[in-house]
Amino acid sequence: MSADPITPVLTKRWLSPQSWRLSTYEKLEGYTALRKALKGTPEQLVQLVKDSGLRGRGGAGFPAGVKWSFMPPNEDKPHYLVINADEGEPGTCKDIPLMMADPHSLIEGCVIASYAMRSHHCFIYVRGEALHPIRRLNAAVREAKQAGYLGTDILGSGFDLEITVHAGAGAYICGEETALLDSLEGRRGQPRLKPPFPAAAGLYAAPTTVNNVETIASVPYIVNGGADWFRQMGREKSPGPKIFSISGHVERPGQYEAPLGTTLRELLELCGGMKDGIPLKFWTPGGSSTPLFTAEHLDVPLDFEGAAEAGSMLGTTAVQVFNETVSVPWAVMKWTQFYEHESCGKCTPCREGTYWLAQILERMVEGHGTEEDIDTLLDVCDNILGRSFCALGDGAVSPITSGIKYFRDEFLALCESNKRELVGAQA
Template sequence: MTTLTPILTKFWDHPQSWTMATYEDNEGYTALRQALKTDPADLIQATKDSGLRGRGGAGFPTGMKWGFLPPPDGGPRYLVVNADESEPGTCKDIPLLMAAPHFLIEGVAITSFAIGCNHAFIYLRGEVVHVYRRLMRAVEEAYAAGYLGKDILGTGFDLDVTVHAGAGAYICGEETALLDSLEGRRGQPRLKPPFPAVAGLYARPTVVNNVESIASVPAIIKQGAEWFSDMGTEKSQGFGIFSLSGHVKNPGQYEAPLGITLRELLDMAGGMRDPGHPLKFWTPGGSSTPIFTDEHLDVPLDFESVAANGSMLGTRALQIFDDTVSVVRAVSRWTDFYMHESCGKCTPCREGTWWLAQILQRIERGQGTPEDIDKLVDICDNILGRAFCALGDGATSPITSAVKYFREEFEAGCHTPAAELFPPAASTLFAKEQNTMVTA
């Protein structure tokens, strides 16, 4: 892996990359024209053959999910796009929607045609008002051009798209909590089964997919399943957006085939921000995945290899931390987030995350005890696999992995505050600028 794969990010540097005109200049909506002349079953099969797996974190085969829908019964069926990107460090879907929203809209149209959906929903995180406005404008452009609405391109296919702004709850990134929120209820996970494919939005068959998953569909239909599957690895095929943030010289979005390594991505990003401060730890898939260290620099970033090394590829949110950062402080901040965002439906998550946060804060202040470390791991073990949804599991992942790799820092928290061991000013990303007043 020595080169990037600009597909979804191909024209992000265009002065008006988000417009319909720019998208059509880059062969936009040609895949939709092709798809509308294809049998829907063949579109689903092409997606299966491509090997596209969900880009939202779980990595479930996208075409297989579409195939779970029951046979048509005359009633409506829905496509819901999960754009509620909320996890710390995860920042690929929002930039994609900001820079090139028509990739998603064309993907929504193709997917809806393939599964027999006439009304699709895009559930967007409510705080990103600028993205909401841009996405709404792109949908308006698609309606005006005849790519959405009644009798699309004269084929008789009808599709309406509703863009819905959520209220900023991380739990609504869980697909069934998202559906409840979309229906006007409090966002909390549903008991499964039934799964959304059988009884989803308004108790009708529903497909829920991530933004990047659906945005990848036009390229697959246009270029062919074999083109897509030739990239990546044997079981993790295709390309993906890797989000590098933290202590790197050039943070940003790097679109590359799955299986690339962090070492290669770091080279492309110009390396660490300061050669004198080496890589200490990093997240391969966002803050809800077990952390990695410098010994994992050459682990291929695909679903199987990352899992084999004890973590998850997740959303490919690579948060990079050098040796100026306290692991205890970082994990404590993430735990505060999960405590705050717990919906409170189940006891392990509601109570467990609260206790984890209290203990971590005590250790960070240098007031911990040796028993606190074992208590942290014990609470994590009692949450893992027992919470109603994956939020509880995700809250435990950075803690157990941090204790595994950096137990000595937690032990130091029994006598010395983290701020003394690792002064926060040293890990600041942006140096303070001195304001000077110019007088006449």
């Protein structure tokens, strides 16, 4: 198997007729990786994933093999694998199409990963609003069970696994792994204090690994192709293919699979360029919780290191593209309203801070801002960043601080118009 940068890996079955059916999946190498994996030991699989350099595709980019190795080798308590399919980040839309088009790639990945971590129960936590993928996954679980890929004594290996598809209740905070675990247990979705980390005490206080959909769906390809093949794609520290969700002012928005390290310039070529030829103004590399980029960042390599070096984060590769017709303060206000609504309220900096940020931005966008408001925004952001209980607070301040950094004049213009109105009123 040689890796051509344009040959799809993760999305290769998406356009096949009835791609979500087991019969289609089996025709296209489906469940061949599982047979291969079950012949090896759990330790060999963990080492293979470590060697491949696969990093978490849910935003943080933590090495998947290292995460798997944290699971204790003994089985005095049950081990759980939990799949984070909550996907609530604004602009992110890669996991839902993957579960819609190719649910068996996720299920095969779950069986292999569960075997590697000695887990006999896997939970797939899907965002509650995503009814169609939930139905597809449930149907795929039934098909896999009937065919002997799930249940007791899988393919005669002596390994047992049950998969439960769980529908969340539609809360952005449940994308945070410990809030997801609380929600899965039937509690209110709020992040937990760490330590203990999930690998020591996660779901039902038992050892647990939480992985993103795309991370686990990559595993069967690694088992079949090998670590060296996987490393041919992407860059040294961020190897492998990635699904980029491109939305906004482009000619053909959608899912584009490309190696990690691809630039926005290359992605824009894939999706037909800027819509109606109106120039690019700003964009997010990984959803609204990653700091904004501008037209000067067109050639930043989109991998975990490249995005960080340029002052943002790769996140979930939710590339939202905005042209010159969009007001930055307005876009930032819209995102901030989302974070205010989705804050779980557990910690004061995020609960109070997002509320005040939204209030100030709404006032500014209405044309009633003052220059002091810009300093107040930055001051509130400074009190949230690094001081909130989980990363939601950090994500909420990203669009504001980066928006002011690159487009301060637009925020000032809203204050200037207000100043002129005040002078006019006094005259």
